[in-house]
Amino acid sequence: MTSDRTSLLPSTLLIGDQRIGTASGGVLEHIHPASGKVQASLPLAGAAEIDQAVAAAQAALPIWRSWDPSERRRALIRLADLFRKHAEEISTIHSLETGMPFTQADWPTKWGIDWLEDAAGWADKLYGDTVPISSQGLFNYTSIEPFGVVATILTWNGSVGAFGMAAGPALAAGCTVVVKPSELSPFGPIRAAELALEAGFPPGVVNVVAGGPEAGEALVSHPGISKIAFTGGGPTAKRIAVSAAQNLTPSIFELGGKSASITFGDADLSAAVAHATFVSVHAGQQCTLGSRMFVHTSVFEEFNDRLASALEAMKVGLPFDEGSQMGPLINQAAMDRVHGLVDRARAYGEVRAGGTRLGGQLSDGYFFPPTLVSGVTNDSELARTEVFGPVLATIPFEDEDEAIAMANDSEFGLSGYIFSSDISRVHRVVPKLDTGNVGVNGAFVTAGPTLPFGGRKQSGYGKQGGLAGVMEFINTKTVTVKLGDPS
Numbered sequence: 001m002t003s004d005r006t007s008l009l010p011s012t013l014l015i016g017d018q019r020i021g022t023a024s025g026g027v028l029e030h031i032h033p034a035s036g037k038v039q040a041s042l043p044l045a046g047a048a049e050i051d052q053a054v055a056a057a058q059a060a061l062p063i064w065r066s067w068d069p070s071e072r073r074r075a076l077i078r079l080a081d082l083f084r085k086h087a088e089e090i091s092t093i094h095s096l097e098t099g100m101p102f103t104q105a106d107w108p109t110k111w112g113i114d115w116l117e118d119a120a121g122w123a124d125k126l127y128g129d130t131v132p133i134s135s136q137g138l139f140n141y142t143s144i145e146p147f148g149v150v151a152t153i154l155t156w157n158g159s160v161g162a163f164g165m166a167a168g169p170a171l172a173a174g175c176t177v178v179v180k181p182s183e184l185s186p187f188g189p190i191r192a193a194e195l196a197l198e199a200g201f202p203p204g205v206v207n208v209v210a211g212g213p214e215a216g217e218a219l220v221s222h223p224g225i226s227k228i229a230f231t232g233g234g235p236t237a238k239r240i241a242v243s244a245a246q247n248l249t250p251s252i253f254e255l256g257g258k259s260a261s262i263t264f265g266d267a268d269l270s271a272a273v274a275h276a277t278f279v280s281v282h283a284g285q286q287c288t289l290g291s292r293m294f295v296h297t298s299v300f301e302e303f304n305d306r307l308a309s310a311l312e313a314m315k316v317g318l319p320f321d322e323g324s325q326m327g328p329l330i331n332q333a334a335m336d337r338v339h340g341l342v343d344r345a346r347a348y349g350e351v352r353a354g355g356t357r358l359g360g361q362l363s364d365g366y367f368f369p370p371t372l373v374s375g376v377t378n379d380s381e382l383a384r385t386e387v388f389g390p391v392l393a394t395i396p397f398e399d400e401d402e403a404i405a406m407a408n409d410s411e412f413g414l415s416g417y418i419f420s421s422d423i424s425r426v427h428r429v430v431p432k433l434d435t436g437n438v439g440v441n442g443a444f445v446t447a448g449p450t451l452p453f454g455g456r457k458q459s460g461y462g463k464q465g466g467l468a469g470v471m472e473f474i475n476t477k478t479v480t481v482k483l484g485d486p487s
């Protein structure tokens with residue numbers, strides 16, 4: 001890493017058109033996950049800056065609402081174009097703040113662009129209905145209105161992609177946003193807000209206040225917030241739900257998972273193994289990771305052998321080294337969690353690849369290799385806990401019903417994966433999986449913004465993506481008009 005790269009990291013918060021250089025929450029010393037060293041500092045928002053940001057968003061709301069929807073569409077497209085223009089810079093910021101290999105860091109940027117453009121398309125295609133009950137002499141219709149000021153709380157692994165995914169639809173619906181990125185990766189969303197100003201968004205429509213749990217708590221309990229869009233962990237979501245209850249603030253919760261991947265005996269094993277190697281993306285710190293892998297006994301050994309070889313061949317490395325296929329975990333706490341889970345799993349499973357923190361030139365960063373633990377049971381700690389790291393566990397099964405029952409025997413319900421060449425089996429199993437999304441034969445469940453995405457059970461509620469995702473930010477008003485008799 002060179003010092004000129006870190007100069008790309010924004011050093012202020014952005015409220016309205018004010019760059020905030022000192023804030024009441026103190027100072028964040030940001031540690032680069034690949035070096036374990038402080039690479040930048042940033043003011044952290046406290047309650048005072050949250051008040052200021054909500055006030056700015058409230059002031060901007062009537063202005064943004066009054067814009068013709070086609071103008072909002074154009075503004076979102078201009079922002080997407082600026083993401084495109086600054087793609088290399090944004091991707092570099094993402095690599096710096098998360099440790100993701102630079103050669104992969106263009107996908108969160110492209111993802112952000114995609115979500116903003118998709119949201120732009122909806123901005124001028126939202127409308128209400130007319131409702132015919134004319135027999136009662138009434139004319140009825142619904143009109144749509146933006147919810148108001150949205151609190152957008154982000155986890156660290158999405159950065160600008162998550163900004164587009166969470167803020168784009170809200171902005172298209174005419175809402176203004178106060179974005180609180182994770183204190184672990186605050187820089188990408190701040191840069192996105194700077195670009196929103198450049199794209200001609202009125203000041204206050206997009207505000208980004210980096211901060212930790214205190215700032216988050218101040219934001220979600222603020223009476224000026226009309227809707228909360230949260231991405232993160234279940235325990236945090238439950239705290240937010242309690243705070244939100246005080247103002248009855250409606251919320252969307254996009255939470256974690258422990259997704260099942262079922263490989264039947266008739267599956268294309270190459271496709272199943274290739275899909276599993278995507279554990280490298282964000283070092284397995286993905287909500288949708290199919291980390292509970294049910295594999296039919298007839299192919300269990302072969303699958304484990306092939307997957308172990310594929311994982312062992314993967315190059316874990318520094319983010320800006322050419323050839324790096326996987327980066328580090330986000331911080332020491334993640335390392336302790338992941339290492340602890342794998343260490344304890346040695347008592348009941350067989351570690352077939354990885355399993356120990358990496359040393360050598362990677363010893364200063366939080367590098368843990370892609371890991372396979374085979375032969376665990378579905379009631380083991382490793383099968384029940386979201387590792388949020390590069391750890392896959394395989395569990396053998398004998399028949400379809402057993403696989404479905406074990407897949408559903410989880411507190412989570414985010415995603416599911418099926419590998420089978422039998423199309424009838426696929427369509428038999430899909431409706432039986434209690435998850436919000438299912439990927440078949442290697443398809444990604446986060447295929448794009450046109451598809452609704454969200455979880456069930458402890459994986460949350462509410463949708464992002466598609467019309468359903470935009471409608472989360474629309475308040476419908478019902479209007480009933482009594483028609484007079486003809487005179």
Ligand code: NAD
Nearest residue numbers: 154155156181182212213216217232233236254255256287
């Ligand atoms: P986290 O819950 O610790 O933090 C998420 C965000 O909440 C951060 O911005 C944090 O500062 C904020 N926060 C913390 N305490 C708060 C409080 N009391 N009030 C308000 N805000 C508060 O989660 P994390 O470690 O950043 O992310 C990991 C989790 O996110 C995993 O469970 C992962 O599966 C999940 N995730 C879900 C999705 C999805 O779309 N379903 C996407 C990515 C990650």
